[in-house]
Amino acid sequence: MNETTNFNDILKKSFLNDFMFGNLSVIDILLGLLTAFIAGALIYIVYKYTYRGVLYSPSFNATLLVMTMITCLVIMTISTNVVLSLGMVGALSIVRFRTAIKDPMDVVFMFWAIAAGISSGAGLYFLTFIGAGVIGSVLIVLSRKKHTDTLYLLVIHYTEEAADEVRKELQNLDHTLKSKIVRKNVIEQTSEVRLKIDNTAFMSRLNEIEGIRDVSLVQYNGDYAV
Structure with missing residues (x-):
């Protein structure tokens, strides 16, 4: 019985030490935010270039850039503390966005911004850049093919x-x-x-x-x- 208890204590301590309170260096934080900014800027340019709606919204486009950086910051925050990650899931589940999205392509750009923020916040910088390049190229090609008229x-x-x-x-x-x-x-x-x-x-x-x-x-x- 004592051996089982001691093993559980060891397991809890290991979990707390390894996952509860992680650390991010200043370089990691700056690299993550810089990567998110570059990816968000690319999303900004592609959205402005490929937009074919009635009224272009500069504020929505700027929101995509900032959303990428905020998502990166959230991912870096929850990656250092498992308690915060569980609390963040509960906090985000009660958030309701009521802004109407009229163009389905706007939803694509929003998911792209969130995905770029997640990958950059997780430290997958090459994945962020490669994904941004491929997705941006596909969107540009589709915009040219679709809107000849x-x-x-x-x-x-x-x-x-x-x-x-x-x-x-x-x-x-x-x-x-x-x-x-x-x-x-x-x-x-x-x-x-x-x-x-x-x-x-x-x-x-x-x-x-x-x-x-x-x-x-x-x-x-x-x-x-x-």
């Missing part, structure tokens, strides 16, 4: 007399009807059109049709709500 919303207000001419003009475009509202003699039609950059000569032709009130063209990211 640009999506727009075409909004036209016209009278019943111009309906046939509008229909003929839209047949020459790659368009999809999104909504059509009739108010007495005025029709509001919203269509999704896919255009090459600066290929908007059709708007002048539409505007010259008798019965057209106005023509509007707005770039958007594919999300449409009625």
